[in-house]
Amino acid sequence: MKKSILFVMSMVLLASCTNKSFKVNGEAPEEAKYVYYTYNFFDEDPKLDSVEVADGKYVIEGVNEGDPVFVTGATDQNVQFWFVSEPGEIQISKEGMPSGTPLNDAIKGFLEKANEVQTEAELDALIDTFMKEHPNDLAGAFCLYLLNDYIGLNNLQERLDTCGDVVNDAIHKIIPQEKFDKAAKTAAGQMFTDFEAEYEGTVQKLSDYVGKGKYVLVDFWASWCGPCRREIPTVIELYDKYAGDNFEVLGVATWDKPEDTKQAMEELGIKYPQIMNAQKAGSDAYNIEGIPEIILFAPDGTIVKRGLRGEAMVKAVEDALGK
Numbered sequence: 001m002k003k004s005i006l007f008v009m010s011m012v013l014l015a016s017c018t019n020k021s022f023k024v025n026g027e028a029p030e031e032a033k034y035v036y037y038t039y040n041f042f043d044e045d046p047k048l049d050s051v052e053v054a055d056g057k058y059v060i061e062g063v064n065e066g067d068p069v070f071v072t073g074a075t076d077q078n079v080q081f082w083f084v085s086e087p088g089e090i091q092i093s094k095e096g097m098p099s100g101t102p103l104n105d106a107i108k109g110f111l112e113k114a115n116e117v118q119t120e121a122e123l124d125a126l127i128d129t130f131m132k133e134h135p136n137d138l139a140g141a142f143c144l145y146l147l148n149d150y151i152g153l154n155n156l157q158e159r160l161d162t163c164g165d166v167v168n169d170a171i172h173k174i175i176p177q178e179k180f181d182k183a184a185k186t187a188a189g190q191m192f193t194d195f196e197a198e199y200e201g202t203v204q205k206l207s208d209y210v211g212k213g214k215y216v217l218v219d220f221w222a223s224w225c226g227p228c229r230r231e232i233p234t235v236i237e238l239y240d241k242y243a244g245d246n247f248e249v250l251g252v253a254t255w256d257k258p259e260d261t262k263q264a265m266e267e268l269g270i271k272y273p274q275i276m277n278a279q280k281a282g283s284d285a286y287n288i289e290g291i292p293e294i295i296l297f298a299p300d301g302t303i304v305k306r307g308l309r310g311e312a313m314v315k316a317v318e319d320a321l322g323k
Contacts, residue, residue, distance in 0.1 A: 019087055020063050020064040020065075020087055021061070021062070021063045021064075021087060022061070022062055022063075022064070022068075022085045022086060022087050022088060022089075022090060022101075023059065023060070023061045023088075023089055023090065024058075024059065024060040024061070024083060024090045024091075024092055025057070025059060025089065025090070025091050025092070026057065026058045026059070026060065026081065026091070026092035027056055027057060027092065027093055027094040028053045028056055028057070028058055028075045028077070028079065028094060029056065029075060029077045029079060029094065030055070030056045031077060032053045032056070032075040032076055032077045032079070033052065033053055033076055034050050034051070034052055034053060034075070034076045035050060035051050035052075035053055035058045035060070035073055035074070035075050035076075035081075036048070036049075036050045036073050036074060036075075036076070037049055037050070037051075037060065037071055037072065037073025037074075037081075038071065038072050038073060039062070039069065039071050039085075040069040040070070040071070041069070041070045041071060041072045042069070042070050042138075042141065042145075042169075042170040042171075042173050042174060043069070043173065044173055053075065056094070062085060064085055064087070068084050068085045068086045068087070068103070068138065069084070069085050069138070070082070070083075070084055070085075070138045070141065070142060070170070071083050071084070071085055079094070079095070079096055080096050081096035081097075081098065082096065082098060082107060082142060083098035083104050083107075084098070084101070084103040084104055084107070084138045084139065084142075086101035086102065086103055086104060087101075088100060088101045089101075090104055097111060097112075103134075103137060103138060103139045106130075106133070106134060106139040107139050107142055107143075110126070110130050110139070110143055113126055114126060114147075119311065120309070120310075120311075120312050123147075123150075123151075124151075127143065127144075127147065127151070127159070130143050131143065131144070131159060131162070131163065135162060135163045135164055135167065136163060136164025136165065136166045136167060137166055137167070138166065138170065140163060140166075140167045141166065141167045141170035141171060144156060144159060144160070144163075144167065144171055145170070145171060145174060148171075148175065149289060149290045150307075151307075152183070152306065152307045153175070153179060153180055153183035153287065154183050154184060154187040154188075155307075156171070156175075156180075157180050157183070157184070179287065182287045183287045186285070186286045186287055186303065186306075187303065187306075188303050188304060188305050188306060189302065189303065190302070190303050191300075191301055191302055191303075192206065192207075192210050192211060192297055192301040192302070192303060193206075193285045193286065194206050194207045194285070195278070195281040195282050195284075195285040196281065197275050197276065197277050197278040197279065197281050197282075198277065199258060199276040199277040200276075204275045204276070206218070206250075206252075206275070206282070206285075207301075209248060209250045209273065210250075210297045210301050211297070211299075211300060211301030212299075213299045214245070214246055214247055214248045214299055215246060215247045215248070215296065215297065215298060215299060215304070215317070215320050215321065216247075216248045216249070216250055216296070216297045217235065217238060217239075217247075217248070217249045217250070217294065217295075217296050217297075217308075217313070217317060218249075218250045218251075218252060218294070218295045218296075218297065219231070219232070219235050219249070219250070219251050219252065219292060219293075219294045220252045220254045220278075220282055220283065220286070220288055220291050220292060220293040220294070220295075221251060221252070221253070221254060221291055221292050222253065222254050222255050222256040222260075222261075222291060223253075223256050223257075223260040223261050223263065223264035224256065224260065225291050225292065227291075227292055228291055228292040229264070229268065231292050231294065231309055231310070231313070232268050232270065233268075234310060234313060234314065235249060235251075235272075235294070235313075236268075236269060236270065236271075236272075237314075238313070238314065238317050239271070239272045242317065242321060242323070243272070246299075246321060247317070247321060248272070248273070249272040249273070250272065250273050250274070250275065251265075251270060251272060251273070251274040251275070252274075252275045252278045252282045253274060253275065253276050253277060253278050254278055254279070254280075254282055254283055254288070254291055255279060255280065255283065255291070256277075256279075258276050258277045261274070261276060261277075286306075292309070293306065293307065294306070294307070294308040294309065294313055295307075295308070296308060296313075296316050296317060296320060298320070304316065304320055
């Protein structure tokens, strides 16, 4: 009898361990030699590890101490990958796509659809649909983490308000509450926050342009930033078409050397006013972590909309001007 009880207990423990174990079969470029990964990425003290790659393949095995966690990593050829350590067999493609378990299949589906979207509206719709299906799991947390730079912290906060503890806890471990609080102060509907920059003995302020009775489109950009340069033809088009008594455009040279800014202005044909050598002054004031950041201000200095690009930027300006 004693033996049978011990046998049952051992089988229960074995089943418990097995139910928490996972195995990743990954593919990597043939020239890759190692895969580096961060286990429990959203944790305050994530675990770092690595495995060797042999003939373009690698294996990661583990046992979850508690609930599954989010893992992110890359090959030594800089091919990124992600997965949730759900119990079972997980596959990672050579492109870094996970599959094989429910949450990993969901992440793969989201990434594939995200790569196909063409407009901001399509991306918003995709996020809405995905977060309704994953409001309280690590797939949802990954979706919002991946896109937080694109959608902005205020948009992110609105989405977090509809999510459960798993998503909120994960995101707030990566992005502290202070950043959300600061972002709220520079959201649409708030009065502008002033800043200043000095170049060649002259001090320029945002308030030299904003709050002076015109709509002002402000582009935080840098000469080295490819996405910034791609938006500038549209900014120039708006300037050429509408600049006058009711509308102005202002560039803010962010994280850039003045000589490089000047050269880029000449190359791109930028003629609108520029706050030179702003460095971190503007980005700190507006909680900007990625550029371009394009903001439309109302005549009284209120923020109309931020995070503008492409067609959305044109529409925001034309709607404001009644065009």
